[in-house]
Amino acid sequence: MAKGFNRPSGGGMGGGMMQQIKKMQEQMEAIQAQLAVETVTSSAGGGAVKVTMTGDQQCKAIYIDPQLLQDADVEMLQDLILSAVNTALEQSREMASQRLGPLAGGLSGFGF
Numbered sequence: 001m002a003k004g005f006n007r008p009s010g011g012g013m014g015g016g017m018m019q020q021i022k023k024m025q026e027q028m029e030a031i032q033a034q035l036a037v038e039t040v041t042s043s044a045g046g047g048a049v050k051v052t053m054t055g056d057q058q059c060k061a062i063y064i065d066p067q068l069l070q071d072a073d074v075e076m077l078q079d080l081i082l083s084a085v086n087t088a089l090e091q092s093r094e095m096a097s098q099r100l101g102p103l104a105g106g107l108s109g110f111g112f
Contacts, residue, residue, distance in 0.1 A: 042088035053088040
């Protein structure tokens with residue numbers, strides 16, 4: 001007799017477990033869609049530079065105070081933009097981690 005001939009369908013996973021996995025997948029997709037529209041805003045230089053980023057790490061806006069441009073200190077402007085972008089990215093990742101964290105905890109019951 002061939003190996004696995006009498007195995008139950010579904011790879012040995014019960015229907016209940018497959019339903020749980022499907023439900024978790026749907027929840028994850030819903031959270032990812034929500035993260036795509038939720039935003040965080042970071043600022044640097046006392047608000048002279050602001051960066052808005054979505055929860056899925058897409059930069060949506062950069063604001064530079066026009067007064068900052070009158071000083072024409074390019075290196076300072078570059079540093080402020082870099083700082084604001086990196087902070088916004090960190091906040092965005094933290095938001096995603098908080099939203100997806102409960103689902104990741106649920107995976108431990110499946111041996112992942």
